[in-house]
Amino acid sequence: MSEAAAFRGAGKVYRRSHLGRVTETIGLLRLDLKIRRGEVFGLLGLNGSGKTTAIKLLMGLHLPTTGEVEVLGRRAGDVDTLARVGYAPEAAYLNAALTGRETLRLFDALARRPARGREERVARMLDQVGLSRAGDTRLSSYSKGMLQRASLAQALLHDPELVVLDEPMTGLDPLAIQEMRAVVLWLRGRGKTVLLSSHDMSEVERVCDRIGILNGGRLARVLERRDWEGAPNAIESIFAQTVTRTDGVGPIHLA
Amino acid sequence: MSAIRAVFSYTFKEHVRHRAWLSLALFGLALGGGGLVASALAQEERARMMLDLGLAANEMIALVSVVFLTVHLVLREIESRAIFLILTHPVRRPHYLLGRFLGTLAAVGLGMAALGLLHWGLLRLLGWGGGGSYLLAWLCSLGKTVVMGSLALLLSLALTSEAAAMSFSLSLWVLGHFTAEMHFLAEKSGSAFLRTMIEIVSRAAPDFARLNYRDVWHAGLPTPAWMGAALIYVLGYSAACLALSAQLFEQKEF
Incomplete structure (x- = not known):
């Protein structure tokens, strides 16, 4: 295929x-x-x-x-296939009540990645998108550019x-x-x-x-x-x- | 299970960090204080009055919170489009719904527990010592909260208007306290149409008479059969509402 x-x-x-x-x-x-x-x-x-x-x-x-x-190879919307796809929409539609780190923890869990090694994966991704220092700040305080990075990070976190x-x-x-x-x-x-x-x-x-x-x-x-x-x-x-x-x-x- | 847990966790955090949460806590404290002042007016029955006022206040706050939060639970995520990112991950829609619902219940339950503890502490200071009865009354209020939460969620998905869902939920909450009266009305009604309509509404509305332990607790602790029936009713009614909500949610496009 x-x-x-x-x-x-x-x-x-x-x-x-x-x-x-x-x-x-x-x-x-x-x-x-x-x-x-x-x-x-x-x-x-x-x-x-x-x-x-x-x-x-x-x-x-x-x-x-x-x-x-x-x-x-599977019908669109198939739940199992979504684990192999990353998606970043045109604006960062993220939950403003969570911090950057909590956001990535959430999406790592939703992507069915094992809990073991989650903290390391999340820290690495925050570093890769340049959000290490803002990782523990709530998204409500992020600038537009930072939100776009967080959105990109959630799309790439599970290595789709x-x-x-x-x-x-x-x-x-x-x-x-x-x-x-x-x-x-x-x-x-x-x-x-x-x-x-x-x-x-x-x-x-x-x-x-x-x-x-x-x-x-x-x-x-x-x-x-x-x-x-x-x-x-x-x-x-x-x-x-x-x-x-x-x-x-x-x-x-x-x- | 991990998806439910993840959704539960962020929903719980989202509610607890909301500013409205603090306002509700302050409102609860004010009600508790008000109850203390009001009970001072009835010296002989002070503890009893404080007990009734406190339990009723806790139940009302829980009801308003759970209806308000569950009505907005999914609709706000659709409006803010945050749901796009959740549902484009490998999450089954019923799991998302269940995680959101349980996270909300946990947040409301936590608030109820905090207010309950404060209230019970005040009662102890007034010399009241019915710990077991208090816990059962509190659990019955929690049962009503679970039922109302699931019903409000279903209505929010069926009506897709927050205002309509909230008004219907509150109307059904009121009707839920008068199911026996509704059956009586249906029996007495001369019109077959009216009888059927009243019967349908009374069957669809939750039957809170099954959870009104406070009404009978002066006769002593309820039997295990009563408690079992109440538990089954709460679980059955909520499960039916959640199953219907999941059915509606499966058909939604975003």
């Missing part, structure tokens, strides 16, 4: 009922995509293009309306085979972006599969082996590294030609 994840005709329709009126929004439409083991795959798209929906289907937070999603990063560069300062890039490359160097979604084309271009462009819930195009390597601004121009706004917003023209 060479795929880390596979979407087979996967679709998601959100149904909302308000005062007896049902409205439907398409999150994702018949997505067929295979993510190979050991690659860094980037999902590019505008807001509402389906990037986060695809990731939520992969992580079992959503159920597909059509088709199926597989992760490491597949790491899913939802917009990991959003809101980070230039130094933190550089560090995040180094993390992705370090993961690739260790043979891990990385799926990341982003708006930032230059970052995706630097770290990804392949890129999928989502447009209005559909996979519009998949690019291989050779498609953009050596051609300046290739991704930006391919992206601009591929996507169209589906949110009803027109272009800005100030002239």
